[in-house]
Amino acid sequence: MSRIIIDRRRFLTGAGIVASTIPLVGCDALDGMLSNGATVRETMAKANDLTYRVQRFLIGADSLAKEFSESEIRQGQRPNGSTDPTDATYVALRDGAFADYRLEIGGLVDRPLSLSLDELRNMPSRTQITRHDxxxxxxxxxxxxxxPLAAVLDEARVKPEARYVVFRCFDTMNLGLSGEAAYYESIDMLDARHPQTILAYGLNGGPLPIANGAPLRLRVERQLGYKMAKYLRSIELASDLAAYGQGKGGLWEDLGYDWYAGI
Amino acid sequence: MATAIDKQHDGADRQTIRRHGIATRITHWTWAIALFFLLLSGLQIFNAHPSLYIGEQSGFAFDNSVLSIRAVRGADGEVQGVTTAFGRRMDTTGFLGVSGPEDSRAYRAFPGWLTVPSYQDLATGRVVHFFFAWLFAATVLSWLVASLINGHLRRDILPTFSDISGLPRSFAEHLRFRFHHGRSYNGLQKISYAVVLLIFFPLMILTGLTMSPGMNAGAPWLTEIFGGRQTARTIHFVVMLLLVGFFAIHIFMVLAAGPINEIRSMVTGRYRIDQEATEGGPER
Incomplete structure (x- = not known):
């Protein structure tokens, strides 16, 4: 026969021990350890390098993000972040229907380019129905x-020492006391040459709307939305990201987000 | 394993045995730490878009939402925390949607005391979440390998036919707080642990990976089996709730069955068993 083991006093003692740890959850002691630049946080952030390497190892260089059928477009693309840049150059271009727009391609290339929207539209094009995450x-x-970004890069003849493609944008973000900072982003050469990586000028059959990044935005379908810079001003090929912004490879990255956003 | 020769006397006539192997104990506490941070950083991430949907995408121009937690300004100007689950609206002011003291309200889905960091910070929530996600997944893998080798899985976790047929009795005994303290887990314990370790844990990892746009390209079957990225996100949330439920019952059972003995068995491995359990010869 078994005995009834529980006794009330012991139960209450145990319950008291557990209950006394609950306020720890609400304690803000962790906040300091997790602020930008703190050792604990920077150590934990190394997990992103592991994610990057493992995904690069597991996922084929050219494996495609899932593409969908027309019937799965059930709504307009939800705009996020900047939706109407106020930069003076941008406003002037916008008021001229982007007729004077030029995308500059420079940095580590043999042949720097300056392409108008018409020139970009006359290059090979790709249309894809994808899920924006x-x-x-x-x-x-x-x-x-x-x-395809690869077509533009081939035209500009990328130097072998280039490791990153950096995108500079017209939109800025208000950082409070630190003032305004221009949006920028960067990807590695593998994502840059991926077949689905395109400089998009069209959305859902029409021209790219202002709210979604007109006249030109990046699509990197195997990463999250913040990598897909809108309102592209210029593209630079670089061997190192230290010279841009705070050196983390993007405006959101400078604010603490992971550079590799495949997860 | 060799419990019979490993028995020791502790006190007058109470016997202890080696109950939990070193791998079982280390993985148990690693999970405890990892899941604690995964939960709090996960709620931080959820707060960045506190709605859950069914399907591949989130309905903004159509409705496929199953849960949303919002702060809504009512007609009287007062801001209320409103949680909507399957179309049913509930006022959750003070906990979900709107929380904190009256004079400094926080307008966020889960309150600060349930998130890491305590303030709204998606970037840091993700850093913490993915660090512990790696730790968690590595621990699941280590546990699986160790438990296959040391027999923990076959001996203690996988329910036998008699465990399953004995479930009603086991259930009734739990309700009456009658606990056997033997070498092996009872049927209800085995099934709970099997569900958590072999179903919930892998499901958490797989639905987590399904949300990754990189994995979406590398393993498109993931979104297929879960019915879309947003469904996977919803399942990830629901399994989180089930794990929190398991945790609550787990802690209650430890307290009810004798917390010192139970915790000791998970720290040193030693477990005091009922005398009756030793009288009929070795447990197995």
């Missing part, structure tokens, strides 16, 4: 049309 957690399916 925002870092916040939501997803939205839309049809994107643009020129």
């Amino acid at each position: 925002c870092v916040e957690g939501w997803s939205c399916i839309a049809k994107w049309t643009g020129v």
Whole structure:
């Protein structure tokens, strides 16, 4: 026969021990250890390098993000972040329907380029219906049309020492006391030459709307939305990201987000 | 393993045995730490877009939402925390949607005391979450390998036919707080642990990976089996709730069955068993 083991006093003692640890959860002691630049946080952030390496190892260089059918476009593409840049150059270009827009391609290339929208539209094009995954957690399916970045890079003849493609943008973000900072982003050469990586000028069959990054935005379908810079001003090929912004490879990265956003 | 020769007397006539192997104990506490941070950083991440949907995408122009937690300004100007689950609206002011003291309200889905960091910071939430996700997954793998080698899985976790047929009795005994303290887990314990370790843990890892756009390209079957990225996100959330439920019952059972003995068995491995359990010869 078994005995009834529980006794009330012992139960209450145990319950008291557990209950006394609960306020620890609410304690803000962790906050300091996790602020930008703190050792604990920087150590934990190394897990992103591991994720980057493992995904690069597991996922084929040219394996495609899932593409969808027309019937799965059930809504407009949800705009996020900047939706109407106020930069003076941008406003002037916008008011001229982007007729004077030029995309500059420079840095580590043999042949720097300056391409108009018409020139970009006359290059090979790719249309893809893909799911946009925002870092916040939501997803939205839309049809994107643009020129493969690889075609533009081939035209500019990238030097062998180039390791990153850096995108400079017209939109800025208000950082409070630190003032304004221009949006920029960067990807590695493998993602840059991926077949689905395009400079998009079309959305859902029409021209790219202002709110979604007109006249030109990046699509990097195997990463999260914040990598897909909008309002592209210029593209630079670089061997190192230290010279840009705070050196983390993007405006959001400078604010603490991971450079590799494949997860 | 060799419990019979390993028995020791502790006190007058109470016997202890080696109950938990070193791998079982280390993985147990690693999971405890990892899951604690995964939960709090996960709620931080959820707060960045506190809605759950069914399907591949999130409905903004259509409705495929199953849960949302929002702060809504009512007609009287007062801001309320409103949680909507399957179309049913609930006022959750003070906990979900709107929380904190009256004079400094926080307008976020889960309150600060349930998130890491305590303030709204998606970037840091992700750093913490993915660090512990790696630790968690590595521990699951280590546990699986160790438990296959040392027999923990076959002996203690996988329920036998008699465990399953004995479930009603086991259930009734739990309800009456009658606990056997023997070498082996009872049927209800085995099934709970099997569900958590072999179903919930892998499900958490797989639905987590399904949300990764990189994995979406590398393993497109992931979104297929879970019915879309947003469904996977919803399942990830639901399994989180089930794990929190398991945790609550787990702690309650430890307290009810004798916390000192139970915790000791997970720290030193030694476990005091009922005398009756030793009288009929070795447990197995």
